[in-house]
Amino acid sequence: MSVADGVTASEAATEPPPAVLYEVRDSGVAVLTFNRPERMNAWGGALASGFYSYIEQAEADPRVRVIVMTGRGRAFCAGADMGGLDTISATTVDSASKTDVSALVAGKHPYFLTQVSKPVIAAINGAVAGMGLSQALMADVRFAAAGAKFTTSFARRGLIAEYGISWILPRLVGWGIAVDLLLSGRTFLAEEAAELGLVKEVVAPEQLMERTLAYAEDIAANCAPSSMAIMKQQLYADAGLPMIETSNKAEKLMHESMTRTDFLEGITAFFEKRPPNFPPLAAQD
Structure with missing residues:
Protein backbone atom coordinates (compact mmCIF):
# COMPACT_ATOMS: atom_id res chain seq x y z
CA MET A 1 0.00 0.00 0.00
CA SER A 2 1.25 3.47 -0.83
CA VAL A 3 2.01 5.51 2.25
CA ALA A 4 1.35 8.72 0.34
CA ASP A 5 -2.21 8.12 -0.74
CA GLY A 6 -3.31 4.85 0.84
CA VAL A 7 -4.09 3.24 -2.52
CA THR A 8 -2.58 -0.04 -3.64
CA ALA A 9 -1.04 -0.40 -7.11
CA SER A 10 -3.83 -2.78 -8.16
CA GLU A 11 -6.49 -0.33 -6.99
CA ALA A 12 -4.82 2.52 -8.83
CA ALA A 13 -4.70 0.41 -11.99
CA THR A 14 -8.45 -0.25 -11.85
CA GLU A 15 -9.49 3.26 -10.84
CA PRO A 16 -11.80 4.68 -13.55
CA PRO A 17 -10.62 7.71 -15.50
CA PRO A 18 -12.07 11.08 -14.48
CA ALA A 19 -15.59 11.65 -15.77
CA VAL A 20 -14.70 15.17 -16.87
CA LEU A 21 -11.34 16.39 -18.16
CA TYR A 22 -10.28 19.96 -17.43
CA GLU A 23 -7.55 22.10 -18.98
CA VAL A 24 -6.74 25.81 -18.76
CA ARG A 25 -4.85 26.92 -21.85
CA ASP A 26 -2.31 29.75 -21.98
CA SER A 27 -4.78 31.65 -24.17
CA GLY A 28 -7.20 32.05 -21.25
CA VAL A 29 -9.62 29.37 -22.50
CA ALA A 30 -10.71 26.58 -20.16
CA VAL A 31 -11.72 23.32 -21.88
CA LEU A 32 -14.09 20.87 -20.17
CA THR A 33 -14.47 17.48 -21.85
CA PHE A 34 -17.14 14.91 -20.96
CA ASN A 35 -15.12 11.70 -20.60
CA ARG A 36 -17.57 8.82 -20.48
CA PRO A 37 -17.50 7.79 -24.16
CA GLU A 38 -18.51 4.21 -23.32
CA ARG A 39 -21.84 5.61 -22.01
CA MET A 40 -22.08 8.29 -24.71
CA ASN A 41 -21.34 10.84 -21.98
CA ALA A 42 -24.75 10.29 -20.40
CA TRP A 43 -25.57 12.97 -17.85
CA GLY A 44 -25.48 12.19 -14.14
CA GLY A 45 -23.27 11.04 -11.28
CA ALA A 46 -19.60 11.94 -11.47
CA LEU A 47 -19.95 13.49 -14.91
CA ALA A 48 -22.57 16.00 -13.77
CA SER A 49 -20.92 16.84 -10.45
CA GLY A 50 -17.49 17.09 -12.07
CA PHE A 51 -18.80 19.36 -14.79
CA TYR A 52 -20.38 21.84 -12.39
CA SER A 53 -17.35 21.74 -10.12
CA TYR A 54 -15.05 22.65 -12.99
CA ILE A 55 -17.42 25.36 -14.25
CA GLU A 56 -17.28 26.96 -10.80
CA GLN A 57 -13.50 26.59 -10.79
CA ALA A 58 -13.23 28.28 -14.19
CA GLU A 59 -15.58 31.05 -13.06
CA ALA A 60 -13.39 31.80 -10.04
CA ASP A 61 -10.07 31.60 -11.92
CA PRO A 62 -8.90 35.04 -13.15
CA ARG A 63 -6.80 33.32 -15.82
CA VAL A 64 -9.94 31.99 -17.51
CA ARG A 65 -11.80 34.32 -19.85
CA VAL A 66 -13.80 31.85 -21.95
CA ILE A 67 -15.09 28.32 -21.24
CA VAL A 68 -15.40 25.62 -23.92
CA MET A 69 -17.36 22.41 -23.29
CA THR A 70 -17.22 19.32 -25.49
CA GLY A 71 -17.43 15.53 -25.38
CA ARG A 72 -15.13 12.62 -26.08
CA GLY A 73 -16.17 9.82 -28.39
CA ARG A 74 -19.29 9.52 -30.53
CA ALA A 75 -21.51 11.75 -28.41
CA PHE A 76 -21.52 15.16 -26.85
CA CYS A 77 -24.09 14.02 -24.28
CA ALA A 78 -26.85 11.53 -25.08
CA GLY A 79 -29.16 12.58 -22.24
CA ALA A 80 -29.60 11.64 -18.60
CA ASP A 81 -27.94 8.45 -17.43
CA MET A 82 -31.04 6.46 -16.53
CA GLY A 83 -29.18 3.21 -15.88
CA GLY A 84 -31.06 0.05 -16.78
CA LEU A 85 -34.78 -0.61 -16.76
CA ASP A 86 -34.57 -1.99 -13.22
CA THR A 87 -32.96 1.22 -11.98
CA ILE A 88 -35.56 3.40 -13.67
CA SER A 89 -38.41 1.32 -12.28
CA ALA A 90 -36.99 1.42 -8.77
CA THR A 91 -36.61 5.19 -8.76
CA THR A 92 -39.77 6.21 -10.58
CA VAL A 93 -42.85 4.19 -11.41
CA ASP A 94 -42.59 1.54 -8.68
CA SER A 95 -41.41 3.93 -5.97
CA ALA A 96 -43.88 4.85 -3.26
CA SER A 97 -41.89 7.96 -2.35
CA LYS A 98 -41.58 11.14 -4.37
CA THR A 99 -39.22 10.73 -7.32
CA ASP A 100 -35.87 12.44 -6.74
CA VAL A 101 -35.25 13.71 -10.26
CA SER A 102 -32.21 15.66 -9.09
CA ALA A 103 -30.51 12.35 -8.33
CA LEU A 104 -30.66 11.55 -12.05
CA VAL A 105 -29.53 14.89 -13.42
CA ALA A 106 -27.47 16.46 -10.56
CA GLY A 107 -28.38 19.31 -8.23
CA LYS A 108 -27.94 22.30 -10.54
CA HIS A 109 -30.22 23.13 -13.44
CA PRO A 110 -28.79 23.79 -16.92
CA TYR A 111 -29.65 27.51 -16.69
CA PHE A 112 -26.69 27.72 -14.28
CA LEU A 113 -24.55 28.25 -17.40
CA THR A 114 -26.42 31.46 -18.21
CA GLN A 115 -25.51 32.81 -14.76
CA VAL A 116 -21.76 32.29 -15.30
CA SER A 117 -20.09 35.64 -16.00
CA LYS A 118 -17.77 34.22 -18.67
CA PRO A 119 -18.81 33.11 -22.17
CA VAL A 120 -19.58 29.39 -22.44
CA ILE A 121 -19.12 27.82 -25.87
CA ALA A 122 -20.27 24.30 -26.76
CA ALA A 123 -18.34 22.24 -29.30
CA ILE A 124 -20.93 19.56 -30.10
CA ASN A 125 -18.77 16.69 -31.31
CA GLY A 126 -21.50 14.08 -31.74
CA ALA A 127 -24.97 12.97 -30.70
CA VAL A 128 -26.81 15.30 -28.34
CA ALA A 129 -30.21 14.50 -26.84
CA GLY A 130 -32.52 15.27 -23.95
CA MET A 131 -30.62 16.63 -20.96
CA GLY A 132 -27.51 16.94 -23.12
CA LEU A 133 -29.39 19.21 -25.54
CA SER A 134 -30.72 21.30 -22.65
CA GLN A 135 -27.14 21.79 -21.45
CA ALA A 136 -25.87 22.69 -24.92
CA LEU A 137 -28.63 25.22 -25.50
CA MET A 138 -27.77 27.02 -22.26
CA ALA A 139 -24.25 27.63 -23.59
CA ASP A 140 -23.88 31.06 -25.16
CA VAL A 141 -22.56 29.89 -28.56
CA ARG A 142 -22.57 26.48 -30.22
CA PHE A 143 -20.42 24.87 -32.91
CA ALA A 144 -21.24 21.37 -34.18
CA ALA A 145 -19.48 18.59 -36.04
CA ALA A 146 -20.96 17.78 -39.44
CA GLY A 147 -23.47 14.95 -39.22
CA ALA A 148 -23.96 15.20 -35.44
CA LYS A 149 -27.45 14.03 -34.46
CA PHE A 150 -29.78 16.26 -32.40
CA THR A 151 -33.07 15.42 -30.69
CA THR A 152 -35.15 16.71 -27.79
CA SER A 153 -36.43 13.10 -27.35
CA PHE A 154 -38.72 13.89 -24.37
CA ALA A 155 -42.03 13.11 -26.06
CA ARG A 156 -40.68 9.73 -27.20
CA ARG A 157 -39.72 8.82 -23.61
CA GLY A 158 -42.96 9.88 -21.94
CA LEU A 159 -41.32 12.98 -20.48
CA ILE A 160 -41.87 16.75 -20.73
CA ALA A 161 -39.79 19.75 -21.81
CA GLU A 162 -37.33 19.74 -18.96
CA TYR A 163 -35.17 22.23 -17.13
CA GLY A 164 -35.82 25.44 -19.05
CA ILE A 165 -35.64 24.10 -22.60
CA SER A 166 -39.19 25.39 -23.18
CA TRP A 167 -37.82 28.87 -22.38
CA ILE A 168 -34.56 28.83 -24.35
CA LEU A 169 -35.57 26.85 -27.45
CA PRO A 170 -38.28 29.26 -28.76
CA ARG A 171 -35.86 32.15 -28.23
CA LEU A 172 -33.25 30.46 -30.40
CA VAL A 173 -35.37 29.08 -33.22
CA GLY A 174 -38.82 30.71 -32.96
CA TRP A 175 -42.13 29.39 -31.69
CA GLY A 176 -43.20 27.17 -34.57
CA ILE A 177 -39.91 25.32 -34.88
CA ALA A 178 -39.68 24.86 -31.10
CA VAL A 179 -43.15 23.28 -31.11
CA ASP A 180 -42.09 20.94 -33.91
CA LEU A 181 -38.86 19.85 -32.21
CA LEU A 182 -40.46 19.33 -28.80
CA LEU A 183 -43.71 17.63 -29.82
CA SER A 184 -42.21 15.37 -32.47
CA GLY A 185 -38.99 14.49 -30.64
CA ARG A 186 -37.59 13.86 -34.12
CA THR A 187 -33.90 13.43 -34.90
CA PHE A 188 -32.22 16.06 -37.06
CA LEU A 189 -28.62 16.67 -38.09
CA ALA A 190 -26.16 19.46 -37.34
CA GLU A 191 -26.71 20.92 -40.80
CA GLU A 192 -30.42 21.49 -40.09
CA ALA A 193 -29.54 22.74 -36.61
CA ALA A 194 -27.44 25.47 -38.23
CA GLU A 195 -30.28 26.39 -40.61
CA LEU A 196 -32.64 26.67 -37.63
CA GLY A 197 -30.23 28.86 -35.67
CA LEU A 198 -29.38 26.32 -32.97
CA VAL A 199 -25.67 26.34 -33.83
CA LYS A 200 -23.39 29.05 -35.19
CA GLU A 201 -21.37 26.85 -37.54
CA VAL A 202 -21.09 23.26 -38.73
CA VAL A 203 -17.48 22.11 -38.99
CA ALA A 204 -15.81 18.92 -40.23
CA PRO A 205 -15.42 16.66 -37.17
CA GLU A 206 -11.62 16.71 -37.31
CA GLN A 207 -11.63 20.52 -37.37
CA LEU A 208 -14.29 21.14 -34.71
CA MET A 209 -12.02 21.89 -31.75
CA GLU A 210 -9.55 23.88 -33.84
CA ARG A 211 -12.33 26.16 -35.09
CA THR A 212 -14.06 26.43 -31.71
CA LEU A 213 -10.82 27.24 -29.91
CA ALA A 214 -9.88 29.84 -32.52
CA TYR A 215 -13.21 31.58 -31.91
CA ALA A 216 -12.85 31.31 -28.11
CA GLU A 217 -9.25 32.52 -28.13
CA ASP A 218 -10.13 35.54 -30.26
CA ILE A 219 -12.77 36.53 -27.69
CA ALA A 220 -10.36 35.91 -24.81
CA ALA A 221 -7.70 38.10 -26.41
CA ASN A 222 -9.79 40.97 -27.72
Missing part, protein backbone atom coordinates in the same frame (compact mmCIF):
# COMPACT_ATOMS: atom_id res chain seq x y z
CA CYS A 223 -12.99 41.35 -25.66
CA ALA A 224 -13.26 43.00 -22.25
CA PRO A 225 -14.25 40.48 -19.55
CA SER A 226 -16.39 43.12 -17.82
CA SER A 227 -18.27 43.87 -21.05
CA MET A 228 -18.96 40.18 -21.74
CA ALA A 229 -20.12 39.57 -18.16
CA ILE A 230 -22.57 42.47 -18.19
CA MET A 231 -23.89 41.66 -21.65
CA LYS A 232 -24.61 38.07 -20.57
CA GLN A 233 -26.62 39.48 -17.67
CA GLN A 234 -28.48 41.79 -20.04
CA LEU A 235 -29.27 39.07 -22.57
CA TYR A 236 -30.76 36.58 -20.14
CA ALA A 237 -32.34 39.03 -17.69
CA ASP A 238 -33.87 41.27 -20.36
CA ALA A 239 -35.46 38.44 -22.35
CA GLY A 240 -38.73 38.75 -20.41
CA LEU A 241 -38.79 42.53 -19.93
CA PRO A 242 -40.49 45.26 -21.99
CA MET A 243 -38.27 47.04 -24.54
CA ILE A 244 -38.45 50.45 -22.83
CA GLU A 245 -37.33 49.00 -19.50
CA THR A 246 -34.37 47.22 -21.09
CA SER A 247 -33.36 50.41 -22.91
CA ASN A 248 -33.45 52.43 -19.69
CA LYS A 249 -31.39 49.76 -17.92
CA ALA A 250 -28.88 49.76 -20.77
CA GLU A 251 -28.44 53.53 -20.53
CA LYS A 252 -27.46 53.23 -16.86
CA LEU A 253 -25.11 50.33 -17.58
CA MET A 254 -23.51 52.26 -20.44
CA HIS A 255 -22.68 55.18 -18.15
CA GLU A 256 -21.15 52.75 -15.66
CA SER A 257 -19.06 51.06 -18.34
CA MET A 258 -17.55 54.38 -19.36
CA THR A 259 -16.12 54.83 -15.85
CA ARG A 260 -14.13 51.58 -15.99
CA THR A 261 -10.54 51.20 -17.14
CA ASP A 262 -11.71 48.73 -19.79
CA PHE A 263 -13.33 51.57 -21.73
CA LEU A 264 -10.18 53.67 -21.75
CA GLU A 265 -8.06 50.65 -22.75
CA GLY A 266 -10.46 49.64 -25.52
CA ILE A 267 -10.52 53.13 -27.05
CA THR A 268 -6.76 53.63 -26.66
CA ALA A 269 -5.99 50.24 -28.27
CA PHE A 270 -8.30 51.10 -31.19
CA PHE A 271 -6.57 54.39 -31.96
CA GLU A 272 -3.10 52.93 -31.40
CA LYS A 273 -3.99 50.03 -33.72
CA ARG A 274 -2.87 47.35 -31.23
CA PRO A 275 -4.57 44.46 -29.42
CA PRO A 276 -6.25 45.54 -26.16
CA ASN A 277 -4.84 44.49 -22.80
CA PHE A 278 -7.93 44.10 -20.64
CA PRO A 279 -7.45 43.11 -16.97
CA PRO A 280 -9.04 39.88 -15.64
CA LEU A 281 -12.62 40.05 -14.44
CA ALA A 282 -11.70 39.12 -10.86
CA ALA A 283 -9.24 42.00 -10.63
CA GLN A 284 -11.98 44.47 -11.55
CA ASP A 285 -14.42 42.90 -9.09
Whole structure:
Protein backbone atom coordinates (compact mmCIF):
# COMPACT_ATOMS: atom_id res chain seq x y z
CA MET A 1 0.00 0.00 0.00
CA SER A 2 1.25 3.47 -0.83
CA VAL A 3 2.01 5.51 2.25
CA ALA A 4 1.35 8.72 0.34
CA ASP A 5 -2.21 8.12 -0.74
CA GLY A 6 -3.31 4.85 0.84
CA VAL A 7 -4.09 3.24 -2.52
CA THR A 8 -2.58 -0.04 -3.64
CA ALA A 9 -1.04 -0.40 -7.11
CA SER A 10 -3.83 -2.78 -8.16
CA GLU A 11 -6.49 -0.33 -6.99
CA ALA A 12 -4.82 2.52 -8.83
CA ALA A 13 -4.70 0.41 -11.99
CA THR A 14 -8.45 -0.25 -11.85
CA GLU A 15 -9.49 3.26 -10.84
CA PRO A 16 -11.80 4.68 -13.55
CA PRO A 17 -10.62 7.71 -15.50
CA PRO A 18 -12.07 11.08 -14.48
CA ALA A 19 -15.59 11.65 -15.77
CA VAL A 20 -14.70 15.17 -16.87
CA LEU A 21 -11.34 16.39 -18.16
CA TYR A 22 -10.28 19.96 -17.43
CA GLU A 23 -7.55 22.10 -18.98
CA VAL A 24 -6.74 25.81 -18.76
CA ARG A 25 -4.85 26.92 -21.85
CA ASP A 26 -2.31 29.75 -21.98
CA SER A 27 -4.78 31.65 -24.17
CA GLY A 28 -7.20 32.05 -21.25
CA VAL A 29 -9.62 29.37 -22.50
CA ALA A 30 -10.71 26.58 -20.16
CA VAL A 31 -11.72 23.32 -21.88
CA LEU A 32 -14.09 20.87 -20.17
CA THR A 33 -14.47 17.48 -21.85
CA PHE A 34 -17.14 14.91 -20.96
CA ASN A 35 -15.12 11.70 -20.60
CA ARG A 36 -17.57 8.82 -20.48
CA PRO A 37 -17.50 7.79 -24.16
CA GLU A 38 -18.51 4.21 -23.32
CA ARG A 39 -21.84 5.61 -22.01
CA MET A 40 -22.08 8.29 -24.71
CA ASN A 41 -21.34 10.84 -21.98
CA ALA A 42 -24.75 10.29 -20.40
CA TRP A 43 -25.57 12.97 -17.85
CA GLY A 44 -25.48 12.19 -14.14
CA GLY A 45 -23.27 11.04 -11.28
CA ALA A 46 -19.60 11.94 -11.47
CA LEU A 47 -19.95 13.49 -14.91
CA ALA A 48 -22.57 16.00 -13.77
CA SER A 49 -20.92 16.84 -10.45
CA GLY A 50 -17.49 17.09 -12.07
CA PHE A 51 -18.80 19.36 -14.79
CA TYR A 52 -20.38 21.84 -12.39
CA SER A 53 -17.35 21.74 -10.12
CA TYR A 54 -15.05 22.65 -12.99
CA ILE A 55 -17.42 25.36 -14.25
CA GLU A 56 -17.28 26.96 -10.80
CA GLN A 57 -13.50 26.59 -10.79
CA ALA A 58 -13.23 28.28 -14.19
CA GLU A 59 -15.58 31.05 -13.06
CA ALA A 60 -13.39 31.80 -10.04
CA ASP A 61 -10.07 31.60 -11.92
CA PRO A 62 -8.90 35.04 -13.15
CA ARG A 63 -6.80 33.32 -15.82
CA VAL A 64 -9.94 31.99 -17.51
CA ARG A 65 -11.80 34.32 -19.85
CA VAL A 66 -13.80 31.85 -21.95
CA ILE A 67 -15.09 28.32 -21.24
CA VAL A 68 -15.40 25.62 -23.92
CA MET A 69 -17.36 22.41 -23.29
CA THR A 70 -17.22 19.32 -25.49
CA GLY A 71 -17.43 15.53 -25.38
CA ARG A 72 -15.13 12.62 -26.08
CA GLY A 73 -16.17 9.82 -28.39
CA ARG A 74 -19.29 9.52 -30.53
CA ALA A 75 -21.51 11.75 -28.41
CA PHE A 76 -21.52 15.16 -26.85
CA CYS A 77 -24.09 14.02 -24.28
CA ALA A 78 -26.85 11.53 -25.08
CA GLY A 79 -29.16 12.58 -22.24
CA ALA A 80 -29.60 11.64 -18.60
CA ASP A 81 -27.94 8.45 -17.43
CA MET A 82 -31.04 6.46 -16.53
CA GLY A 83 -29.18 3.21 -15.88
CA GLY A 84 -31.06 0.05 -16.78
CA LEU A 85 -34.78 -0.61 -16.76
CA ASP A 86 -34.57 -1.99 -13.22
CA THR A 87 -32.96 1.22 -11.98
CA ILE A 88 -35.56 3.40 -13.67
CA SER A 89 -38.41 1.32 -12.28
CA ALA A 90 -36.99 1.42 -8.77
CA THR A 91 -36.61 5.19 -8.76
CA THR A 92 -39.77 6.21 -10.58
CA VAL A 93 -42.85 4.19 -11.41
CA ASP A 94 -42.59 1.54 -8.68
CA SER A 95 -41.41 3.93 -5.97
CA ALA A 96 -43.88 4.85 -3.26
CA SER A 97 -41.89 7.96 -2.35
CA LYS A 98 -41.58 11.14 -4.37
CA THR A 99 -39.22 10.73 -7.32
CA ASP A 100 -35.87 12.44 -6.74
CA VAL A 101 -35.25 13.71 -10.26
CA SER A 102 -32.21 15.66 -9.09
CA ALA A 103 -30.51 12.35 -8.33
CA LEU A 104 -30.66 11.55 -12.05
CA VAL A 105 -29.53 14.89 -13.42
CA ALA A 106 -27.47 16.46 -10.56
CA GLY A 107 -28.38 19.31 -8.23
CA LYS A 108 -27.94 22.30 -10.54
CA HIS A 109 -30.22 23.13 -13.44
CA PRO A 110 -28.79 23.79 -16.92
CA TYR A 111 -29.65 27.51 -16.69
CA PHE A 112 -26.69 27.72 -14.28
CA LEU A 113 -24.55 28.25 -17.40
CA THR A 114 -26.42 31.46 -18.21
CA GLN A 115 -25.51 32.81 -14.76
CA VAL A 116 -21.76 32.29 -15.30
CA SER A 117 -20.09 35.64 -16.00
CA LYS A 118 -17.77 34.22 -18.67
CA PRO A 119 -18.81 33.11 -22.17
CA VAL A 120 -19.58 29.39 -22.44
CA ILE A 121 -19.12 27.82 -25.87
CA ALA A 122 -20.27 24.30 -26.76
CA ALA A 123 -18.34 22.24 -29.30
CA ILE A 124 -20.93 19.56 -30.10
CA ASN A 125 -18.77 16.69 -31.31
CA GLY A 126 -21.50 14.08 -31.74
CA ALA A 127 -24.97 12.97 -30.70
CA VAL A 128 -26.81 15.30 -28.34
CA ALA A 129 -30.21 14.50 -26.84
CA GLY A 130 -32.52 15.27 -23.95
CA MET A 131 -30.62 16.63 -20.96
CA GLY A 132 -27.51 16.94 -23.12
CA LEU A 133 -29.39 19.21 -25.54
CA SER A 134 -30.72 21.30 -22.65
CA GLN A 135 -27.14 21.79 -21.45
CA ALA A 136 -25.87 22.69 -24.92
CA LEU A 137 -28.63 25.22 -25.50
CA MET A 138 -27.77 27.02 -22.26
CA ALA A 139 -24.25 27.63 -23.59
CA ASP A 140 -23.88 31.06 -25.16
CA VAL A 141 -22.56 29.89 -28.56
CA ARG A 142 -22.57 26.48 -30.22
CA PHE A 143 -20.42 24.87 -32.91
CA ALA A 144 -21.24 21.37 -34.18
CA ALA A 145 -19.48 18.59 -36.04
CA ALA A 146 -20.96 17.78 -39.44
CA GLY A 147 -23.47 14.95 -39.22
CA ALA A 148 -23.96 15.20 -35.44
CA LYS A 149 -27.45 14.03 -34.46
CA PHE A 150 -29.78 16.26 -32.40
CA THR A 151 -33.07 15.42 -30.69
CA THR A 152 -35.15 16.71 -27.79
CA SER A 153 -36.43 13.10 -27.35
CA PHE A 154 -38.72 13.89 -24.37
CA ALA A 155 -42.03 13.11 -26.06
CA ARG A 156 -40.68 9.73 -27.20
CA ARG A 157 -39.72 8.82 -23.61
CA GLY A 158 -42.96 9.88 -21.94
CA LEU A 159 -41.32 12.98 -20.48
CA ILE A 160 -41.87 16.75 -20.73
CA ALA A 161 -39.79 19.75 -21.81
CA GLU A 162 -37.33 19.74 -18.96
CA TYR A 163 -35.17 22.23 -17.13
CA GLY A 164 -35.82 25.44 -19.05
CA ILE A 165 -35.64 24.10 -22.60
CA SER A 166 -39.19 25.39 -23.18
CA TRP A 167 -37.82 28.87 -22.38
CA ILE A 168 -34.56 28.83 -24.35
CA LEU A 169 -35.57 26.85 -27.45
CA PRO A 170 -38.28 29.26 -28.76
CA ARG A 171 -35.86 32.15 -28.23
CA LEU A 172 -33.25 30.46 -30.40
CA VAL A 173 -35.37 29.08 -33.22
CA GLY A 174 -38.82 30.71 -32.96
CA TRP A 175 -42.13 29.39 -31.69
CA GLY A 176 -43.20 27.17 -34.57
CA ILE A 177 -39.91 25.32 -34.88
CA ALA A 178 -39.68 24.86 -31.10
CA VAL A 179 -43.15 23.28 -31.11
CA ASP A 180 -42.09 20.94 -33.91
CA LEU A 181 -38.86 19.85 -32.21
CA LEU A 182 -40.46 19.33 -28.80
CA LEU A 183 -43.71 17.63 -29.82
CA SER A 184 -42.21 15.37 -32.47
CA GLY A 185 -38.99 14.49 -30.64
CA ARG A 186 -37.59 13.86 -34.12
CA THR A 187 -33.90 13.43 -34.90
CA PHE A 188 -32.22 16.06 -37.06
CA LEU A 189 -28.62 16.67 -38.09
CA ALA A 190 -26.16 19.46 -37.34
CA GLU A 191 -26.71 20.92 -40.80
CA GLU A 192 -30.42 21.49 -40.09
CA ALA A 193 -29.54 22.74 -36.61
CA ALA A 194 -27.44 25.47 -38.23
CA GLU A 195 -30.28 26.39 -40.61
CA LEU A 196 -32.64 26.67 -37.63
CA GLY A 197 -30.23 28.86 -35.67
CA LEU A 198 -29.38 26.32 -32.97
CA VAL A 199 -25.67 26.34 -33.83
CA LYS A 200 -23.39 29.05 -35.19
CA GLU A 201 -21.37 26.85 -37.54
CA VAL A 202 -21.09 23.26 -38.73
CA VAL A 203 -17.48 22.11 -38.99
CA ALA A 204 -15.81 18.92 -40.23
CA PRO A 205 -15.42 16.66 -37.17
CA GLU A 206 -11.62 16.71 -37.31
CA GLN A 207 -11.63 20.52 -37.37
CA LEU A 208 -14.29 21.14 -34.71
CA MET A 209 -12.02 21.89 -31.75
CA GLU A 210 -9.55 23.88 -33.84
CA ARG A 211 -12.33 26.16 -35.09
CA THR A 212 -14.06 26.43 -31.71
CA LEU A 213 -10.82 27.24 -29.91
CA ALA A 214 -9.88 29.84 -32.52
CA TYR A 215 -13.21 31.58 -31.91
CA ALA A 216 -12.85 31.31 -28.11
CA GLU A 217 -9.25 32.52 -28.13
CA ASP A 218 -10.13 35.54 -30.26
CA ILE A 219 -12.77 36.53 -27.69
CA ALA A 220 -10.36 35.91 -24.81
CA ALA A 221 -7.70 38.10 -26.41
CA ASN A 222 -9.79 40.97 -27.72
CA CYS A 223 -12.99 41.35 -25.66
CA ALA A 224 -13.26 43.00 -22.25
CA PRO A 225 -14.25 40.48 -19.55
CA SER A 226 -16.39 43.12 -17.82
CA SER A 227 -18.27 43.87 -21.05
CA MET A 228 -18.96 40.18 -21.74
CA ALA A 229 -20.12 39.57 -18.16
CA ILE A 230 -22.57 42.47 -18.19
CA MET A 231 -23.89 41.66 -21.65
CA LYS A 232 -24.61 38.07 -20.57
CA GLN A 233 -26.62 39.48 -17.67
CA GLN A 234 -28.48 41.79 -20.04
CA LEU A 235 -29.27 39.07 -22.57
CA TYR A 236 -30.76 36.58 -20.14
CA ALA A 237 -32.34 39.03 -17.69
CA ASP A 238 -33.87 41.27 -20.36
CA ALA A 239 -35.46 38.44 -22.35
CA GLY A 240 -38.73 38.75 -20.41
CA LEU A 241 -38.79 42.53 -19.93
CA PRO A 242 -40.49 45.26 -21.99
CA MET A 243 -38.27 47.04 -24.54
CA ILE A 244 -38.45 50.45 -22.83
CA GLU A 245 -37.33 49.00 -19.50
CA THR A 246 -34.37 47.22 -21.09
CA SER A 247 -33.36 50.41 -22.91
CA ASN A 248 -33.45 52.43 -19.69
CA LYS A 249 -31.39 49.76 -17.92
CA ALA A 250 -28.88 49.76 -20.77
CA GLU A 251 -28.44 53.53 -20.53
CA LYS A 252 -27.46 53.23 -16.86
CA LEU A 253 -25.11 50.33 -17.58
CA MET A 254 -23.51 52.26 -20.44
CA HIS A 255 -22.68 55.18 -18.15
CA GLU A 256 -21.15 52.75 -15.66
CA SER A 257 -19.06 51.06 -18.34
CA MET A 258 -17.55 54.38 -19.36
CA THR A 259 -16.12 54.83 -15.85
CA ARG A 260 -14.13 51.58 -15.99
CA THR A 261 -10.54 51.20 -17.14
CA ASP A 262 -11.71 48.73 -19.79
CA PHE A 263 -13.33 51.57 -21.73
CA LEU A 264 -10.18 53.67 -21.75
CA GLU A 265 -8.06 50.65 -22.75
CA GLY A 266 -10.46 49.64 -25.52
CA ILE A 267 -10.52 53.13 -27.05
CA THR A 268 -6.76 53.63 -26.66
CA ALA A 269 -5.99 50.24 -28.27
CA PHE A 270 -8.30 51.10 -31.19
CA PHE A 271 -6.57 54.39 -31.96
CA GLU A 272 -3.10 52.93 -31.40
CA LYS A 273 -3.99 50.03 -33.72
CA ARG A 274 -2.87 47.35 -31.23
CA PRO A 275 -4.57 44.46 -29.42
CA PRO A 276 -6.25 45.54 -26.16
CA ASN A 277 -4.84 44.49 -22.80
CA PHE A 278 -7.93 44.10 -20.64
CA PRO A 279 -7.45 43.11 -16.97
CA PRO A 280 -9.04 39.88 -15.64
CA LEU A 281 -12.62 40.05 -14.44
CA ALA A 282 -11.70 39.12 -10.86
CA ALA A 283 -9.24 42.00 -10.63
CA GLN A 284 -11.98 44.47 -11.55
CA ASP A 285 -14.42 42.90 -9.09
